[in-house]
Amino acid sequence: MSPLLRIRAERDRMSAIERRVADFLLENAHLLRDYSSQQLASALGISQSSVVKFSQKLGYKGYPDLKYSIVQAAARPDGEAAADVAPTATHPLGALADALWELKSQAEAATRLINSPEQIDAIARAIRQAGKVYVIGLGEDGIPARAFATRLSMLGVLTVHYVDAALMQAGVCNAVDDDVLFVFSEHGQQPTLCQIARRVRERGGHVVTVTRHTPNPLRAHAALPLLISAHDGRRHVEPLLYQSAVLHLLDLIFVLLCETSDGHRRTLDENLDHMQDLLDG
The missing domain is CATH 1.10.10.10 (Winged helix-like DNA-binding domain superfamily/Winged helix DNA-binding domain)
Known part of the structure; x- marks a missing residue:
């Protein structure tokens, strides 16, 4: 390495x-x-x-x-x-684009290293076996949460997505054994999300957290934590690297679900065809 x-x-x-x-x-x-x-x-x-x-x-x-x-x-x-050396380009915008691409690539590579293949397999397996998958993310964390919930729904996975912690508190009252909760929280500090995770665990469900690679209260509740490594000293750049690394990791899980389940892939094809029919109509 x-x-x-x-x-x-x-x-x-x-x-x-x-x-x-x-x-x-x-x-x-x-x-x-x-x-x-x-x-x-x-x-x-x-x-x-x-x-x-x-x-x-x-x-x-x-x-x-x-x-x-x-x-x-x-x-x-x-x-x-290579990215630590200033990129060369004929136009300043090209240099900026090259540098940003390299930083995102580094964040994605570092994130992939700290999430073992066995962990990714276990999460995909938990989704396949789940009766329901709950998904929540607050604020900016709601962006990847919504995208992931939509993709799971397209695969035929029964997905319950909320952007409100109070509604999710009520929703997980119906959680049962083998249900899965995905909680997106960059810093993992929100007490309400910890309460939701605890409630799902008490009902026999699996908790998957998506947070930075730091000790935090939410991560302590996870049976299957997903960890993100993305750093930059510029406040306008670091969030971009974090979101890019999160999306890359979720894309990996989505592709794994498609590649390992003919049923999921057929359902996705059918849903895509239906959507195209609606657009064409």
Whole structure:
């Protein structure tokens, strides 16, 4: 695994000092050859031992091994670190588009790494076996929630989608064994969503949470958590990376459901045909 991709994937679980080291390495990978551990520590205002511990936490013997691995990755023209070098384009808009595409690709790759294939399989299996799938997301989290609920409905899955927590509280009173609740919440802090998740668990249902890769109250209620890794220092960019990574992960689950169930795929084809008939009419 690329060291830069590993750093991005693990960043959410790092301490404040570790995140400072991580951000410096991600932003300056192509310059790291000239930095000793002491120089890096001085640049960040931390101790040299913190740099060494950071390297060892990532599975390296020490900082020299980590530095060598990052320098090698940065030197590959088609490698993970290619996006850390300013993109070339004949028009500024082209450079901006290339940079945004690379950032989204990195977020999607890091997110894929922290959600194991076994976890994705388990979620798809839970959906196939569910009598009902409840879906909720508040605010901006409601955007991917609505899109995912619509796609499940197109597959013939009985889907209950609410954008109001109070209505969902009432709705999950009808939850039974093997029903599934999808809860979308970037930071996982809303107490009402935790209450809804707890209620579904008490009724024997499965709770799937979609949150950032950070410890949070909502994630603690999940039998099947989906974790998102997406970072950028610009407040207008980071939400775009998060949403892109969420949608990519949901697309993967949707395609898996289609590929593993002839029934779902037939129902989707029928629904698409009906919709086209309505449009043509």
